[in-house]
Amino acid sequence: LKDILTKTINEATKLGAEYAEARAETLFKTMLTLKEGRVEAAKQGTEEGVALRVLAGGAWGFASIGSLNAEILTNAVSEACKMAKAASLQLKNPIKLAKYRAVEDKVRIKPRKNPSEVSMEDKIKTASAINKNTLSYDKRVKSCTIDYLDLTGTSTFTNSEGTFIEQDKLYVWSRITASAVQKGVFTFSREEIGSTAGYELFDTETPEALGEKLAKRATEQLSAKTPKGGSFPVVLGPNVVGVFVHEAFGHLAEADLALSGGVLANNLGKKIASDLVTFYDDGTIDGAFGSFKYDDEGVRTQKTLLIKDGVVAGLMHNLETAQKFNAEPTGNARAEDFRVEPIIRMRNTFMAPRDRSFEELIEDVQFGYYFKSFRGGQANVDGTFQVGIQEGYEIINGEVGDPVRDASISGNTLETLLKVDGVGKDFELEAGRCGKGQTAFVCDGGPHIRVKEVTVGGSA
């Protein structure tokens, strides 16, 4: 394979490419979907293919093909060169790449429990146990859908700078949703777990604990009220802080979006947030769902500081944006698989904890909301964000009160970051998937925080 890929790269260089890379992947997947315990289908997949990317005349050409055949790859790479040149015809600002050292490495993962060695029967057993624990918690819980995925395989990367990396891939992931019904009221609860360590994920995220968490949330919301719309002080749990850091801030700190009119490009080195705010994007956390050793441009991953004590410290880069910003590449170029090109993606993104206890955060809130868990979030380059809440409570006179359902918060990211007036000392990181045309496996997290004021959307 090394010879075939090297020959393909050389062909691109011969055809005048300034840069060329080949990324061959072999992937094995196991997937399950259970609905109320019924196994809809037990699924297994095998995929192999190559992503070829060349920079020629200052523009990118990309080709993807599900084949490792030398002749097909040679033809594909020359097509990529030709396409790059066609794309470059009207280019005003040719693309240049930051220099990065040539790397030779083999990265082997040694999981305690390799998912490819766990039998399909056992995987079905685990999923069935989650289902049972969810549905048997309360008879008002009517449905439980479990999706399970494990992915193992190898990515082989080489480029015209002399890098050659063979890297194992391993992901274990599950998403569980439950719904409850009572007197025409429908509620909904969702959990997502994921790991790059191995199948041992289910030793800590046990079926018992998962089932209870889901079912309890769904049933509790049955008697919840809808929140008042308007501006209120809020305390956000680690799960909501995580999605806020990821959606509302993280995407703005992706250098490609920052360049596309995002609000951060002109704020490097400037104070944009409360002193209490420190954010990282970290690809080095052992076993975390967003961790890996090398990104899909062959750059070593790192712990990247994004905001330090309220000041913008850096952005997330690939080779192209690092060159534009005259910065170091940060190892954030990721591709979902060989069908797509690498783009700037987050890894494990979080807010650093400080010193407050949960009680200290809520004690002087007269009326506000405690939002513990999110249902989805989204942001726009202009800094508008929205986060839906699946588990929330009123705060009345410094204490957590009745549950509220179907709330959401919205606002301007930078204005909101300035209003952070308390940061907790606890910390949690949770697995998720991020969509940006392709899916990336990530983690988000942080401590509990308090925000002086944020717009709460509700139907009341």
Add this chain to the structure above:
Amino acid sequence: MADHTSELRRLLWVAALKKDEMLSLAENAVRLALAKGAAEAETYVYEGQSTSIGVERGQITKSSRIIDRGLGIRVAVNKAIGFAYTNVLEKQAAVEETILKALGAARASKPDPDWQRLPERKPYASVENTFDQKIQELHSEDLVNLTSTMLDAAAKVDKRVLPIEGGAGAGSLATAIANSNGVSGFDKGTMIECSLATVAKDGNKVTPVCFEFNAARNYAVDPEWVGKEASRLALSALKTKRIETKTTKLILTQFALQELLYFTLINAVKADNVQRDQSPFKGKIGEKVASDNLTIYDDGLYAGGLRTSTFDGEGAPKQKTLVVEKGVLRNFLYDNYAARKEGVESTGNASRAGYLSTPNIEATNFHLMPGNKAADQLMAEVDDGLIIYFLQGAHSSNPVSGEFSVVATPAWKVKKGEIVHCSRGVMLAGNIFEVLKNVSVVANNERQMGQLVSPWILVENVRVIGK
């Protein structure tokens, strides 16, 4: 001559599978699976080829070509279902291994007492305007030209507008299906699209991302219109003013409707959700669920529709299904499994993500029938209200109850039938099923966006939370 050589090279790179090749791949795999012990077997073969041009920050920066093909095999053994796929088609051994994996998965799985059998062979209706030879013959140079036209049109509108991303793409896809009940089908189609996302910048002021696109099954896109409209929208978002919190009229454009309906109404009419107590429409066939003004079909045969084909993801014929008639709920959407469970016929709504997945119930072309008012007449009905294009956060709606709480990015204020300014950070909250009861006018300016084919609609009494 240049075109001729590149065509040759493309053929050399990898030749497209022919109809006969795809069908025999599918049929052989079914036979082999039965021989290896499957009680039933189904093979879905998929091949997609696409070429695209990408725009970043105002200029064309990339071009790509993707060829993806593979097959997925679904088997039943003792009423337990197993599935396996592979994209390695050249080697017979890989296909055989995939069959064994599907059988292994089924044997490891649990029997499903509700499983009856795969679909039977039924005649397929013919479809129109889903394949255009011209699209298949397009080169990356043609798409570069198309993209340039779009960018030039955008630039002409105003210097303050920056096209941040977008481009053009053309592709063809072919599918073949065969099963052990005699189903055998082949279909091919083409698609072309161009799109542009823009922001407008004035000093420190940046608008939210605005977006326009065209997508069609035949060579019928208007890049100049897309560029101009994407720019015009961004520009009109520069002038902002706050609005107050109140209950008001909304015009929902297709962008907003698609977001809101995908996670709510469309979920509510899927038969599996109904059967699983996950739909508020359970037991409501024949009841009034929406305004008299709404009639909705799910039309898998809609001429030129983006989701039109002769058969669905498990070889059942696609059809036109009446879902809502003048506000009255008439039918749910079924795949083979959900239909057999109730003893009814599949409505041809099994959908697949290429060869990588088993079928799921999905709407095809979800057609909200047009009324007879032109868009400007609809605007004229609004003395004081908002027009909504882009929404954020619709995916955080409660998928079961239909409650939503989303932010408009942005909302445009309408006074006496005219857009007067834009407003940022406006939240809309309510229940989509209540919204559907409050549709007072349906316009006639329909277009397709994803699954939804719809005109603009006017809705009364929506709660709007200003900033």
